[in-house]
Amino acid sequence: MPQQASQAQPAAGDRRPGTADISEEGSGEQVREHGRTSAAETGAAETSAGLESDTTLPGSAKVLKIQCRCGRRFRVKKNRAGQKVRCPACEKPVVVPVVDEPQADSTAQDGHLPSFTELAAAVRREEEIAQAGGTVVNKKLSDRRLKKLAKQLETSTAELTHEQELAHRDAVTELGKSGDSRACELLVRELRAPSPILRKAAITALGELGCPQAVAPLVELMGDTEPDVLRAVIRSLQQIGGTRVVRPLVVLGLAAPHVKYLVTDAVARLDEAAVSVLLDLLSHRDPGLVLEAVVLLGRLRVKKAVRSLVEVIEIKSPLFRSHAAEALGQIGDPKAVPTLQRLVDDSSPIVRLNAVIALGRIPDANSVRPLAARLTDEDEDVRLAAVTALESIGDERAADPLAGLLADRSDRVRLAATVALGELGDARATAPLLKYAEQEDLEVRLQAMGALKKLKDPAATRCLLGLLGHREHRIRERAVDILGHCGDSEVAERLEQVLRQDRAEDVRAAAAKALGEIADPVSVDVLSNALTDQFSVRCRAIVSLGQIGDDSAQPALLAMLKDQTPEVRFHACNAIGEAGLKSARPALEPLLYDSSPMAQRAAARALVRLGDPRGESLLEDRQLKKWQGRAVPDRGMGSVSWKDRLAGFVPDSLLGTGLQDQLQKPAVLGGGLVGLLVVVGAVLLWVNSGPAGPPVITGKVASVSFSPQGDKLAVGRTFGLLQIWDVASGELKSTDESFIGEGVAGLSFGAGDDVLLLAQGTKVAFEGTTDSVPAGHTTRIVQTIRTPDRKLTATMSVDGVIMIWDMQSRAVRNAIQIPAGNSKALAITADGQQIAGADAAGTVTIWNSSSGETERTYSAPVEVKSLEFAAEGKQLLLGLKDWTLQVWSLAEEDEEATPRTIACPERVVPTFLRSMSGNDELIMASGSNVYLTDLSAEKPEFSMLFSLDNPLNTLDVSPDGSLIAASGEGGSDVILYDVRTKKQRAVLFTPAGR
Numbered sequence: 001m002p003q004q005a006s007q008a009q010p011a012a013g014d015r016r017p018g019t020a021d022i023s024e025e026g027s028g029e030q031v032r033e034h035g036r037t038s039a040a041e042t043g044a045a046e047t048s049a050g051l052e053s054d055t056t057l058p059g060s061a062k063v064l065k066i067q068c069r070c071g072r073r074f075r076v077k078k079n080r081a082g083q084k085v086r087c088p089a090c091e092k093p094v095v096v097p098v099v100d101e102p103q104a105d106s107t108a109q110d111g112h113l114p115s116f117t118e119l120a121a122a123v124r125r126e127e128e129i130a131q132a133g134g135t136v137v138n139k140k141l142s143d144r145r146l147k148k149l150a151k152q153l154e155t156s157t158a159e160l161t162h163e164q165e166l167a168h169r170d171a172v173t174e175l176g177k178s179g180d181s182r183a184c185e186l187l188v189r190e191l192r193a194p195s196p197i198l199r200k201a202a203i204t205a206l207g208e209l210g211c212p213q214a215v216a217p218l219v220e221l222m223g224d225t226e227p228d229v230l231r232a233v234i235r236s237l238q239q240i241g242g243t244r245v246v247r248p249l250v251v252l253g254l255a256a257p258h259v260k261y262l263v264t265d266a267v268a269r270l271d272e273a274a275v276s277v278l279l280d281l282l283s284h285r286d287p288g289l290v291l292e293a294v295v296l297l298g299r300l301r302v303k304k305a306v307r308s309l310v311e312v313i314e315i316k317s318p319l320f321r322s323h324a325a326e327a328l329g330q331i332g333d334p335k336a337v338p339t340l341q342r343l344v345d346d347s348s349p350i351v352r353l354n355a356v357i358a359l360g361r362i363p364d365a366n367s368v369r370p371l372a373a374r375l376t377d378e379d380e381d382v383r384l385a386a387v388t389a390l391e392s393i394g395d396e397r398a399a400d401p402l403a404g405l406l407a408d409r410s411d412r413v414r415l416a417a418t419v420a421l422g423e424l425g426d427a428r429a430t431a432p433l434l435k436y437a438e439q440e441d442l443e444v445r446l447q448a449m450g451a452l453k454k455l456k457d458p459a460a461t462r463c464l465l466g467l468l469g470h471r472e473h474r475i476r477e478r479a480v481d482i483l484g485h486c487g488d489s490e491v492a493e494r495l496e497q498v499l500r501q502d503r504a505e506d507v508r509a510a511a512a513k514a515l516g517e518i519a520d521p522v523s524v525d526v527l528s529n530a531l532t533d534q535f536s537v538r539c540r541a542i543v544s545l546g547q548i549g550d551d552s553a554q555p556a557l558l559a560m561l562k563d564q565t566p567e568v569r570f571h572a573c574n575a576i577g578e579a580g581l582k583s584a585r586p587a588l589e590p591l592l593y594d595s596s597p598m599a600q601r602a603a604a605r606a607l608v609r610l611g612d613p614r615g616e617s618l619l620e621d622r623q624l625k626k627w628q629g630r631a632v633p634d635r636g637m638g639s640v641s642w643k644d645r646l647a648g649f650v651p652d653s654l655l656g657t658g659l660q661d662q663l664q665k666p667a668v669l670g671g672g673l674v675g676l677l678v679v680v681g682a683v684l685l686w687v688n689s690g691p692a693g694p695p696v697i698t699g700k701v702a703s704v705s706f707s708p709q710g711d712k713l714a715v716g717r718t719f720g721l722l723q724i725w726d727v728a729s730g731e732l733k734s735t736d737e738s739f740i741g742e743g744v745a746g747l748s749f750g751a752g753d754d755v756l757l758l759a760q761g762t763k764v765a766f767e768g769t770t771d772s773v774p775a776g777h778t779t780r781i782v783q784t785i786r787t788p789d790r791k792l793t794a795t796m797s798v799d800g801v802i803m804i805w806d807m808q809s810r811a812v813r814n815a816i817q818i819p820a821g822n823s824k825a826l827a828i829t830a831d832g833q834q835i836a837g838a839d840a841a842g843t844v845t846i847w848n849s850s851s852g853e854t855e856r857t858y859s860a861p862v863e864v865k866s867l868e869f870a871a872e873g874k875q876l877l878l879g880l881k882d883w884t885l886q887v888w889s890l891a892e893e894d895e896e897a898t899p900r901t902i903a904c905p906e907r908v909v910p911t912f913l914r915s916m917s918g919n920d921e922l923i924m925a926s927g928s929n930v931y932l933t934d935l936s937a938e939k940p941e942f943s944m945l946f947s948l949d950n951p952l953n954t955l956d957v958s959p960d961g962s963l964i965a966a967s968g969e970g971g972s973d974v975i976l977y978d979v980r981t982k983k984q985r986a987v988l989f990t991p992a993g994r
Helices: 116-133 143-153 162-178 182-191 194-210 211-221 225-241 243-255 257-269 272-281 287-299 303-315 318-331 334-343 349-361 364-374 380-393 396-407 411-423 427-436 442-454 456-470 472-486 487-501 506-516 521-532 535-548 551-560 565-581 582-593 597-608 615-619 620-628 642-646
Strands: 019-026 030-032 049-054 063-067 073-077 085-086 093-095 677-678 683-684 703-705 712-717 724-727 732-736 746-749 754-759 771-774 780-787 792-797 799-807 811-815 825-828 834-838 843-848 855-857 864-870 875-881 884-889 900-903 912-915 921-926 929-934 942-948 953-957 963-968 974-978 983-988
Touching: 063 799, 073 225, 093 565, 116 211, 116 243, 143 162, 143 182, 162 182, 162 194, 162 754, 182 194, 182 211, 194 211, 194 225, 211 225, 211 243, 225 243, 225 257, 243 257, 243 272, 243 287, 243 712, 257 272, 257 287, 257 677, 257 983, 272 287, 272 303, 287 318, 303 318, 303 334, 318 349, 334 349, 334 364, 334 732, 349 380, 364 380, 364 396, 380 411, 396 411, 396 427, 411 427, 411 442, 411 703, 427 442, 427 456, 427 677, 442 456, 456 472, 472 771, 487 506, 487 900, 506 535, 521 535, 521 551, 535 551, 535 565, 565 582, 582 597, 582 780, 597 615, 683 811, 703 953, 703 963, 712 746, 712 974, 746 780, 780 825, 792 825, 834 864, 843 875, 875 912, 912 953, 921 953, 929 963
Parallel strands: 677 754, 703 746, 825 864, 864 912
Antiparallel strands: 019 030, 049 063, 063 073, 085 093, 677 683, 683 771, 703 712, 712 724, 724 732, 746 754, 780 792, 792 799, 799 811, 825 834, 834 843, 843 855, 864 875, 875 884, 884 900, 912 921, 921 929, 929 942, 953 963, 963 974, 974 983
16 A cells, blocks of 8 residues: 655655654654654654655665754665664764665556556546646736746755745745646645745645646655645645546555545545546456445446446456445435345345345335344344334334244344334333333333323323333433323323423423423413423423413513513414414514514514414514614513513413413523533523534534434534534434524533533524523633533533533532733642632642632643643643643642643643543544553553544533544544544445535
8 A cells, every 4th residue: 555755755655564754743754654663763863864855875776875853864774674774974873764665557457456646647637638628827926926936946945944945835835826727836846845834835836726736746745744734735636626636545544544534535525526437446356446436426426326336236246245235325316125025035144134224215015025024034143133123114014023022032123123023013012112111221212102102092191100200310301201292181280390390400391392292271270370480490381381372472472572581482482373363463562573583583483373464574684683682671580470561462361370370480400301512602592403404504613522422422513503413323313503694612422312511602592493402601611621420511602601511400500800910821620629720820729629629739830731630630731832741739738749641642732621530541632643551651652542633612412432533623523432443434424416
């Protein structure tokens, strides 16, 4: 495979495995090595060696001429390549670069990957053919200006001062932005510059210029050792586009796994240009290229690739058949079903597994029989996948085969089969589901209860009613939810009791929702009284009153139109419209002038539904903006009587008898079945996180968070888009567009998978949300941290206010005020009892999170970049700007002790620290690199796990410490890395335009 090349050599593509290159970072030297021990590992202060352009001396193929960093040139024998020699002048050790002899292109003979030089030559041949008809020259620069820039670039880049180098770079940048095709030749010359800054500038300029003639020189640079240069090459090739860039990019993805996800995204953005080349690669002799093409065609969901993928299945090994089956499932074309049905009988378990999963993604009644045959497969994973696929298809003919698995030897298969039967509405699932619903395992119970939803069996109803008094609130909540789907007026009476008396807010909210689904008019009074409950319960009660649609709900709904919270007004407008309360139209008119766009638009929609003569014109954005904020009703906080709230809306005779006279002040934080907690500036929003259509613009990754079980990953993006990914399958499970408009500042799953906290700047994203409450912040939220068990989350705003949230009760546990300057780094103990913060001067303070009192202070020698509590809260780790870690003991007897100092590898600054629960391992990130070390060692060694394409922007570690999710600055993809296997597990990405 092609390897990286010395940054000082123009012929980058000729380098082969085993090279060692020297680069300089900051004020120190470091060796980047491929295939042999580097001098940096010896701890010696070494000097880099560069090969001169006349590397091989005339008349001697066994001698190299090299140059020391001190400037001295001297000769060495070629057999010393890769070894250290002493410079005759400064006597510092110098590593002799490895230069292999050019090798002939053996691609055609043995099917191996071509080198980047060979790929560049092929690109040039295609270019010559393309230019046979002539070349169009675009002139955007004056001749005088072009000559001046060319003159400026004539200076030898090896002799530039720092100021001259910056001026040189500016000239290159100007050429790139000029749009003048004559600049292409000048910029290509700059690709040979020894400075990576200048090479990167030239590469970027060529991409902006869109110069097709630059493809071959850029391909040659794919062997460059500088990560920034390599990333720039990928981006520029994607900008230039065309079919000629596809094959080199695919080869690069195979040769350099650390940029594979960046390559994948670039290829995806090439659209049709990529498809034709990928289809051609399916017939290539190199198996790596074929496999890569299969994977990419699947991810791009190219329907025209189905026939070619079927051919791959017919002639390739099990590895290829399995990947081709997976790709066909991702494409989702029904034409692939017959082939996949044959593959479920393949001799290889992995092929059968992927074929079964693929059939589940392409629902077809004809697949029931072959899938049912796999229910007796010897492989447990295949049986489990077959159950899931049959459940997805939803054909009643699968009931009998699934019933046969109720006695399967695998607990997982038995549970899955039972749940699938329940989803099919088969009564045979009732008894086993009821047994599962009584097991100790909470997740099993919840899964079994969910399957009872479609079984309107009296025994199931009795079981669920019995669970309304269970001690675990999640069990009660799930029981209430299911009863709402299958209950009647008798069940409604029990649910009304739950709404009045249950101690858990989320259970009461679920009861309010369930009563709306049952829609018994008798429940109106109970729901009206619930409008004085906590926030999420109030909102659910309003929605349910609208669903019931009884006229007796009108007084309560009209009162909610004057609520001080815009989300309540939003729901009240929607409920009035859904209930068809035409007499409420005059009360909706003032809401057209509401200060909240959310409430304003809801009022307009409700008026349209109620037959307002102005019709759809009410919904025109221009009209809404004209009205917005013109008149805002007084909605002050405090005790407000129902009659005062109704003043000016309806006559006193319409006041309902079931309403309480006093409206309670909203709680600080609400929660409920609605399942998603969102911190938006100074307001928290609870929203449903259900599936949604793909947005036009996804934005870059801003924040990531694993769920408590580690099976889901939340991804917040720069435009406010929220995504939930399945970790096991790498599939996007749901998308929430409610918060589009401003970037996500932080995410945090709660103790349950149904709770997610999201921080989003200072603005409120009302559109598409359901609930909100004041968050206690008056300025922008800048940091979000959480305890390892996800039970507590802390949000801190610019002014130093820290709110600590209990993620189980969804309530504020405490709020403390710290100095605004202590916001450079933040950490929280596992029990949430202590919070540490650091300011720019290096002062570290530990506060008691309950009282807000200062417990300890430490003074670091330089600025603190990161903080982390370790050893079950007995140690505090400081990541310092001077490339070191400090470990402070928090034991009382060590209060006056000096900290332990650990040098970081390669002089990196620790910007992220995460200690592993139960051991002394530490995950550290700096720049684009992520490291793992063991602090229990006398001299901890740092092993680099992986490197991102850009400096780290966001990172989270799964609760069990087995997975890392990370994304770089400006990145649109998330990398999932398996800490145990030391391998990348998946790349979560959304192809361009999808």
